[in-house]
Amino acid sequence: MEDMSGPPSVSRDLESYLRMLLPHRASLRSVVIPVILEAISEIDVALQSSLHVTLAGTANSFGDDQLNVDVVAENIVRAALNRYPSAFRTASSEEDPVERSIISGASATEVTAEKYTVAFDPLDGSSIIKPNWSVGSIFGIWEGESALSKSPEKNQIAAVLGVYGPRTTAFVALQVPGAPVESVCFELGLPMRDQWQIIRPVVKLDEGPFKTRYFAPANLRSAADDQLYMNLVSFYIKEKYTLRYSGGLVPDVAHALTKGHGIYLSPATGASTAKLRRLYELVPVALVVECAGGKAIEPLTGKRILETPIRDCDERGALVCGTAEEVELAQRAFAPR
Amino acid sequence: MEDMSGPPSVSRDLESYLRMLLPHRASLRSVVIPVILEAISEIDVALQSSLHVTLAGTANSFGDDQLNVDVVAENIVRAALNRYPSAFRTASSEEDPVERSIISGASATEVTAEKYTVAFDPLDGSSIIKPNWSVGSIFGIWEGESALSKSPEKNQIAAVLGVYGPRTTAFVALQVPGAPVESVCFELGLPMRDQWQIIRPVVKLDEGPFKTRYFAPANLRSAADDQLYMNLVSFYIKEKYTLRYSGGLVPDVAHALTKGHGIYLSPATGASTAKLRRLYELVPVALVVECAGGKAIEPLTGKRILETPIRDCDERGALVCGTAEEVELAQRAFAPR
Structure with missing residues (x-):
């Protein structure tokens, strides 16, 4: 499978911000992160239309009951990764917890020097999706062709949490060796029928004193x-x-x-x-x-x-x-x- | 102000269901409830686009800090009630807790025999809207021109809870004197770009024994x-x-x-x-x-x-x-x- 016409677009502000944070990681900033955000948007749209949350009739590999929406979310992420395979090498998920290669038909010249493994939980919070409480998706992005038997602190260089509530938001964390900013967390929002935008460029827990704990x-x-x-x-x-x-x-x-x-x-x-x-x-x-x-x-x-x-x-x-x-x-x- | 071309539409299933439940309450089933559902849909759309949740710079009458989204939700409900004034007499809300007449320019013949008062909390859960947790709207529907100094059990004949989460859902409760079904609660869903539909025609808490409490x-x-x-x-x-x-x-x-x-x-x-x-x-x-x-x-x-x-x-x-x-x-x- 070859890459589509190009990775999904993000707002100009977000594109500039990612370019500043990741000057030497073209694939991470213009493919990996946008593709994950695109998958979050698609899951959001699917959830909005999923009036009936039901058992899928199967259990996942952990023996948890699988819901119809779990299956939909898993399929959306897999499809998104497969649409832009050049930067992805390997993926595994809570629904299918085995590291599998992303099938890439890209020629050797198209394959970038950057190689990433994605580990994801496509829909976290199954027990509260039926009552219509906010739920999320979790993505860990690792250097190389596997996440296993490596130092998470050195090799998991990014993570994304998607939050599906009254709005759709995401937290992106970057800790990329050699990047100009050693580590950063920022929050994005996806307004309806629009592009991902920065809500808070720097998310930091407060130092205290705390009025409310x-x-x-x-x-x-x-x-x-x-x-x-x-x-x-x-x-x-x-x-x-x-x-x-x-x-x-x-x-x-x-x-x-x-x-x-x-x-x-x-x-x-x-x-x-x-x-x-x-x-x-x-x-x-x-x-x-x-x-x-x-x-x-x-x-x-x-x-x-x-x-x-x-x-x-x-x-x-x-x-x-x-x-x-x-x-x-x-x-x-x-x-x- | 006259009624618009007509009240908002609901799915045929829901229309039939309301007709069965409320045969003698034409305004309640075809104006009051649809208008409230329409307001919930509009609030949902507004929340999806409200990336930045901020203080409105004012406090409401209870001294609570008012958020920009509280103001938006209040305005949406007020506008919806004013668009279809024939069945509404009086409204008050948590943001403006005074019973006020709905201004109706309808001629005497247009004014129906049914008269309702609406008391609503346009956006309940202010403290959790910024973290993107599910929030809701609350509507109580009363017989006559006021909700005050009356028996709630006899005069509050309906209530609607709107739930804004990954989906948009609502619970409708009816306890209308003389109706064929003495009291009922049902759940509705609003899939994207579509009409309100019945998810569960009868919502009943379980009798037990309970596996999980x-x-x-x-x-x-x-x-x-x-x-x-x-x-x-x-x-x-x-x-x-x-x-x-x-x-x-x-x-x-x-x-x-x-x-x-x-x-x-x-x-x-x-x-x-x-x-x-x-x-x-x-x-x-x-x-x-x-x-x-x-x-x-x-x-x-x-x-x-x-x-x-x-x-x-x-x-x-x-x-x-x-x-x-x-x-x-x-x-x-x-x-x-």
Whole structure:
């Protein structure tokens, strides 16, 4: 399959911004990121028309029930990657968690020097799509032909979160070796029938002092068997943190990035094993949060999520992320384990 | 101002359904409800294009900060009501909480025998619109020329909740005296560039047994000073209820109506006064929940929300609503006060 007439267009402001941020990465800035944004737009359009959210009659490779909209979103991303294969080498997704080559019919001269692997969760938040709550898509972009057994911190050079709510927005995080700006997170919007535009060129969590503190306790049922988690949640309530927990990783993280403060917790205990996929959820979200000046750690060890290579597409993990001082506080709360 | 060429169109299925439910209420079924749905569609379109959510530079009559999108939504509803004035007599909103006549230039013959008052919250969930979480609109439809000092249960004959998320959906509740179906709640969807369609003709909370139980604890900060609320939240955690709390009344109630189970709590204590407006929030939501087979009570007294007349547009109250057995359990938990 050859590349179409050209990659999708973005607004002139966004094009200039990407050129400034990525002067030596022509494929990343003019193919990879625009193609991912195009896929997000197409998923948004598909969701708007998906009045009936139903089981697809199958389970994905993780044994989760698959919804009709999961299948639609997966197909949209695959089709978008296949339309512009020159810069993509390999892709895998939560719905099909095996790294597969992107079939490219491009001749050797068309194939760029840049090679990227994409790992994506096409529609995160299945449990809240039927009630019409905001959901998202997650993309991690890696150097080379695989995301496995590499340092996420060095090789996952970009991540994109698409947010489908009343509007369609996206957070893009870049941490590209040798780029003029070491790391950056910015927010984009897609107004109806228009191009992607910059809403906030620099997304940074606030430094404090904080007027309002937000907490999002995932997997809260596990606090029934985990006194440390229960104590931490009680602490947040007593200290009058504001609860905001949608149950969708993308909207929950987007909330913190927009409000400038927040702590998201998805701990794992003996009885309640880790649920989030490292490749499709934890590692790209961790890059976004770190590029916005926050922290993302594995609560049991206190290690940064981005420190540990991913050995298998199916690997799962626990997560605490958000405002740095809140992550440190939560880390101390979980430390006695 | 005269009526335009005609009220907005709905799908044939919805038209037939409304005709069956409301045989003797021509204006309600062919003007009032379609006009409200049209306003919801227009607000949805406006939100999709509202990339920048900012303060409007003013506060509304309650002293809340007003956002640019609040103003836009208010103007859309007012314009929609004014375009089809024949069936509307009076309107008031959270943004302008005074009952005002709808200016009608229609001649006496054009004015129908049906007279309705609309009380609406054009955009509920201001705090979560910027992070792009789902938000909603709330409409209560009353017999006659005022909503004040009347029995809500007898005179508020319909309510509509619009939900702006990845899709646009609405819940319509009808409890019209003398109608063939005493009370009903149904769900509608608006696919892109299309007409309103029925998603679920009958929305009913489940009877149980419940595989998953959901709780949405609003105003959770108040549990710091309210041991009864804290005990109840601890009970939900220990009993492994699933937490879903967006902080938007409409999406939080829509979640329960979609999942078939849920308990929403917004108690008031000495230190933390009631926040929700009875006219624009509590009473229409209570009608929707009751028409779906649930309960909606004032937690301190245990009285049904719909029992108590509203004396003033500004009146506020506490709320516990959702699955009947959960509301009763919460009521007992708050009873010792």
